Amino acid sequence: MNTYTDYTTEDFAEDDYFRQWVQSPDAETDSFWQEFLAQHPEKQAVILTARSLLKAVSQLQTRPTEEQGRRMWAEIDQRTTGLRELGEEPEPRWMWPKVERPNWLQLAAAVLLLVGIGWWYMLRSKLTEQSGTYSGLVSRSTIDLVEKINNTTQPLTVRFAEGSTVVLQPDSRVSYSATFAGDKREVFLSGEGFFEVTKQPEKPFMVYANGLVTKVVGTSFVIRALEKADRVTVIVRTGKVAVFPIKSIDRTQPETGQPAGALLLTPNQQAFFDTDNDRLTRKLVEVPALIRKPENNQNFIFENTPVAEVFKTLETSYGVSIVYDAKTLKSCNLTAPLGDEPLFRKLDIICQTIDATYEVWDAKIVISGKGCQPAEQGW
Numbered sequence: 001m002n003t004y005t006d007y008t009t010e011d012f013a014e015d016d017y018f019r020q021w022v023q024s025p026d027a028e029t030d031s032f033w034q035e036f037l038a039q040h041p042e043k044q045a046v047i048l049t050a051r052s053l054l055k056a057v058s059q060l061q062t063r064p065t066e067e068q069g070r071r072m073w074a075e076i077d078q079r080t081t082g083l084r085e086l087g088e089e090p091e092p093r094w095m096w097p098k099v100e101r102p103n104w105l106q107l108a109a110a111v112l113l114l115v116g117i118g119w120w121y122m123l124r125s126k127l128t129e130q131s132g133t134y135s136g137l138v139s140r141s142t143i144d145l146v147e148k149i150n151n152t153t154q155p156l157t158v159r160f161a162e163g164s165t166v167v168l169q170p171d172s173r174v175s176y177s178a179t180f181a182g183d184k185r186e187v188f189l190s191g192e193g194f195f196e197v198t199k200q201p202e203k204p205f206m207v208y209a210n211g212l213v214t215k216v217v218g219t220s221f222v223i224r225a226l227e228k229a230d231r232v233t234v235i236v237r238t239g240k241v242a243v244f245p246i247k248s249i250d251r252t253q254p255e256t257g258q259p260a261g262a263l264l265l266t267p268n269q270q271a272f273f274d275t276d277n278d279r280l281t282r283k284l285v286e287v288p289a290l291i292r293k294p295e296n297n298q299n300f301i302f303e304n305t306p307v308a309e310v311f312k313t314l315e316t317s318y319g320v321s322i323v324y325d326a327k328t329l330k331s332c333n334l335t336a337p338l339g340d341e342p343l344f345r346k347l348d349i350i351c352q353t354i355d356a357t358y359e360v361w362d363a364k365i366v367i368s369g370k371g372c373q374p375a376e377q378g379w
Helices: 009-014 016-023 027-039 041-059 066-084 101-132 134-139 307-318 343-354
Strands: 146-150 156-159 165-168 172-176 185-196 205-209 212-216 220-225 231-238 241-245 263-265 269-274 279-284 301-306 321-323 333-337 356-361 364-369
Touching: 009 016, 009 041, 016 027, 016 041, 016 134, 027 041, 134 172, 134 185, 134 205, 146 156, 165 172, 205 220, 212 220, 212 231, 231 241, 241 269, 241 279, 263 269, 263 279, 301 307, 307 321, 307 333, 307 343, 333 343, 343 356, 343 364
Parallel strands: 185 205, 321 364
Antiparallel strands: 146 172, 156 165, 165 185, 172 185, 185 220, 205 212, 212 241, 220 231, 231 269, 241 263, 269 279, 301 333, 356 364
16 A cells, blocks of 8 residues: 555656546545545645646646747746846845735746646656556556456466466566457566466467567466566567567568567567667577477487487477588587486587587577587597
8 A cells, every 4th residue: 555645746646546536536536535635634735736737737738839938938027027127136035025025926926837837747758658567558448457466475376267377476466358358368467477378369468568568379478577677578488479669569560560679589588678778689598498308319318410410409399599500510420418408508518529619699599610520520
């Protein structure tokens, strides 16, 4: 529960629940705020000011025109002319100036007008920046949403009506439609959740998390989107997902059919979304998991096996892309029991054997080496 007793005018104006009461009141919000005012009468002036500011903001759709701006400044100049024409040096600030009170009241009103306009632009800017956040998206939803919050210290499983699930980590929350009646299944996430999505090609599953959209048909993946963090992480376990900034949702690339800047992620790949500059990057996970065991060599025991065949086995088993110069390494064979070693340990053994090195670029593994002489083959 928010500590509304400590809120300032600006705090109330930026609070989602307070704005809901002012802009779209219902029985629940009206009952809450009426009770709050009854218990805290000292906050009535602050709340009244915040309500007035929000009402004014809702009526201001555009910034003043250039002509309106000139008239405003002319009016302020006219109201302050009388002060300048008094001709006397201003009194010390600890003494009350000997001028007519109406002039000072009018000046104060003009100053308050300018401060109010500045405050409005600041608030509008903040609201715009928050448009892709969980609270911003949920507050603007045009359909009724169900919200589940994990206030426990253990993971919480939430099951959607069509069979998909999300495992919420502590201090995480998710909002969604109870029926997914539209042409897509939309979910809003704050925190960390592991999704397992049922396949419905005609109705894609879309997760909105801190400015990033993850679009899938049927797969499993993890999203980490902490409310105050400057990075969102998406990790794919199975299937494929497309990730893209929410700002690109209406800008589709004709050649791919995906939103501009979208990245396609496959198992053992992850994407990082920098919320400060909307930058998306992709790379392999730190410990790629085994996706499927090879049909002919389930224990990864190789005996004088061409390295091209070894790399092909690893690609299929871990869902990764291994890039190398086939011509240079065509004479390299491998004899080694790789067994249950993690992928990168397997690559260490292979590269040590054939005198090569590897690097991870984007989501690809790039092998570099000078090749092998017949006498140097094997292990």
